[in-house]
Amino acid sequence: MITRHRLGLVLLLLAALAGGGCAAMSVQPWDRDLLAQKKMRFVPLPMEAATDDHIYFSKEGSTGGTDVAGGGCGCN
Amino acid sequence: MQLEDAGRARGARQRLRAAACVLLAATAPSGARAASAPHWQLDGSALLYGEQNRARVAEPVARITRMFADGQSLSARFALDAMTGASPTGALPTGTVQTTTSASGSTTTSSATAIPTQPFQDLRGALDLDWLRPIGTLVTTTTGFHFSHEKDYQSLGGNARLSVDLMHRLATVTVGGGYNHDGVFPVGGIPQGLADSTVARRVGTETKNVATGLLGVSRVLTRRWMIGVTASRSKEDGYLTEPYKAVSVLDPSTQRPMLQLTENRPATRTRSDVLASSVSHLERDVLYLSYRYYWDDWGVRSNTLDMKLRHELSGGTWIQPHLRAYEQTSAQFFVFGLIHGPPLPQYASADDRLGPLRTATLGATYGFQLPGHSGEFTVRGEYLYQWVSGRPHIPVSQVGSRVEREDDGGEGGATGSSNSASGTSIGSVLAGYTVQF
């Protein structure tokens, strides 16, 4: 039963992450100095990541998880 | 295993990921500093990859991005894969010295203990175009196009994704989709499923379509820490069988392969995965952690754990060790071999990539800049070890009274042999360069 509703549970988790959270202003806009750095990204080295996707896609049976956008300096 | 299969349906998923990597442009400069805002970005990489006694790949890649005043950007990525070597067919070691002829006419001689392989040589070219466009201050759209071609495979695809910043930019929601239309035209023709070598191959092209959708959310949790979760699902349909792979049929009394059949896979596949990522800035280092759970309707389930730690050294240089652990369960129709006698199943494959596979990766990247130049160089060395758990031992032909067990013969003979059932070692070196101007 859990397996059938796996995706449903995941989608629920995503919805909760997106809209929920009382920590709305826990990180002030001027506290994003570290997050603004180029290395503070889900994919800091895109060329390396693309190469890895290619290698593991050919050598294994799973498809790569796609990283999501987010973080950053939050400017503009 | 053939790295050339990477060309096969690289998938909208990979394209979506590449689309996300296109940089956001700087806005229009005003005043005295107009010249300093970069308009171009150049990324290059060169990969040298080698599997122990198997495939070797050289892959140069170049990507050029043009950034515009209003925040839009356009990028073109060219990749070339030069592949050569030998790839396991999925057939079991026969126990005697064997000479096999591949579909393209080349012959291989394998020793008694070696896993049968097939030599291959291929050149694959790929082009990816991406267009990033901000809408207002909170929304970004990305559209991508992909084309790749090699001797026996062609892929054409498009993808799009939309990102929205919420909660004063502390959360980002991303939604995306992609569609791929691929063509398969194997050398020697398309084989009939689960047929032996007497059955003629059909000349022609088969197609494969892949539709992908993804939904992701990321959250900034603290000044130093952000997390993200992405769920994606893709549906493949069309020709999903590997035309060069084989399944051995064993003689029930001797337990030795007596016949080789082509494999056969279902015509549809639904694949899903969930990826959880974390990026945290420690005292001085940055830790990247990710976990992916994958499942599909062929019965394959996998867990992937990936860890990188970026450590800053002096003079703007850094080192980033990397550890990755992967395990998967086998597909329902995966077999090491079939026993002669009972009726054939509808689907069967002995391809290791559908078997109980494990991969362990250990590597490190070193980043540095040259004095007086703004571009950044990276050099990465990685070691991968891949093995199939539970591979059975096939008794080798008895020479006198000695029975040689398969896993003793790791060295192989002088011709076309590959390593034993214990696993494959893979090494790679990747050089990278990026500059804005």
Add this chain to the structure above:
Amino acid sequence: MRRLVTVLVAVVVLAAPALAKKPPVPLAAPAFALPARSGTVVLDSLRGKVVLVDFWASWCEPCRKSFPWMNAVHQRYAAKGLVIVAINLDKTRGPADKFLEEFPAPFTIAFDPNGKAATAYRVKAMPTSYLIAPDGKVLEMHAGFDSKYAAALEARIAGALSP
């Protein structure tokens, strides 16, 4: 597929209030006394002048555009009585000084590493600028920086300076 659409709708519904709401703007510009490059900057002492307060940081990408613009505005309107106070929010002086080497600024630079003034002004994005009238009331607030807004703000400044 249907589940995906349902969740998508749910996310949009949850997000809508966050997107629609405009951050509340303080009506009277909150007072501050912050260290500057030389001496201290006290907002109250600037009563009677048109003041442009800009919150910035060295890591803020759009600030690389706003500084040349503020320079131009300073050249044009300082003589007419405009005072620009750019409040830096870097945690340490080093990165701020480095930024100022690249983008020299003749106007006042103040330092608020603890974010006290930023909190009082309810800054929601980087950069954020406030145009303060001679009576101390906030005429305008804008989060972010782009050339379109900059042109409109300059017009507003010109308007505020000529009574």
